[in-house]
Amino acid sequence: MVEEREVKINKTDPESGYMYRTGKPEGFFYLDHRTVDFKYNIITDVHITAGNVHDASPYIERLERQTERFKFAVEAVALDAGYLTASICKELQAKKIFAVIGNRRFQSTKGLFPKWKFTFDKANAKYVCPNGQDLVYRTTNREGYQEYHCDPKICKSCPMLESCTRSKTHKKIITRHVWEESKEWVRQNRLTKSGKMLYKKRSQTIERSFADAKELHGLRYCRFRGREHVQEQALLTAACQNMKKIANHLARLA
Structure with a gap:
């Protein structure tokens, strides 16, 4: 007998997804998957998914979209531990992109060797x-x-x-x-001087971008229903953030 997995559906907004993660609020959400550049913290991509979609799922597709659309020559990326999957590590290594990803050590059964x-x-x-x-x-x-x-x-x-x-x-x-060797390659990158610098920079760029969107631009809550409408809200928010960033950088050059 195959046990069926229970999928919770929001009757108000069926396109949202039920999220349950340790240390995070539980409920129906949308997720904002965004990318920022290293130098100026300009948002280069925003992609909305249901809350029950794993962070790593759309990553490679979104990376390729940016490189094709903007002709970016990506040299390095810094990601949090949610992206430490064998497939992502393998793809980044194949693309010769220096990857730094946070480590998440899973707890072994108490009393047993890790x-x-x-x-x-x-x-x-x-x-x-x-x-x-x-x-x-x-x-x-x-x-x-x-x-x-x-x-x-x-x-x-x-x-x-x-x-x-x-x-x-x-x-x-x-x-x-x-593909475990690709994950080991990423772990070694994180321990290098460049890797430590990149990962430290991540908290000053992407995390700050998210915080700014939620605290100053109302992106903590969805104003509309449906993924496409939430995508519009996220894109407009990102546009406002980018205009502020660009204005500030131009003012420093003046």
């Missing part, structure tokens, strides 16, 4: 556990994750078993995405 305790041996395509035993490749699932399995016969007598797995069959499985 994944980083298992060392990946690229040369031999295997993981090595904290006790020095191998987890070898078995298969790749439909989601693109390679599965590395331990040998239960060895693990059942391991002194670290209770800190490794709670499986009744003493089996431990570590998964690794086929």
Whole structure:
């Protein structure tokens, strides 16, 4: 029996989406996915989606739209942790764009070893556990994750078993995405001097742009119903913000 997922629909505005995220308000919302330039904090793209659309979903499409429309030669991007997906990392690496993305370390089950305790041996395509035993490749699932399995016969007598797995069959499985190397490339970028500077700059640009839109331009609330109408509100807001930015920069040059 396949369990159906419950989808909440707003009868007042069916095009909005129900958002539930840790540390965020819960309810029906629209999301503003925007891009700003590094130097002047000018908004270069605004895209509205329902609140239940993941931040990463429209990203590559919006990036390509800007490069095609404005002929931008994008050298680097800085994104928050919501964009740290294997597909985005792979695309940015393929486009030779220096990518810096915030890290989100997922909490492991209390009392068990976190994944980083298992060392990946690229040369031999295997993981090595904290006790020095191998987890070898078995298969790749439909989601693109390679599965590395331990040998239960060895693990059942391991002194670290209770800190490794709670499986009744003493089996431990570590998964690794086929594009995991691209994510590791992004993580290394974040630790470089340029990466740290870029990520720090992000809070001074895009986060400030969002705050300005909400606090000074009324974008905290939708004035209309329907995604297209909310898109119009967001575009007009961005236009006002950009005019202010451009005027301020021109005044400094005068």
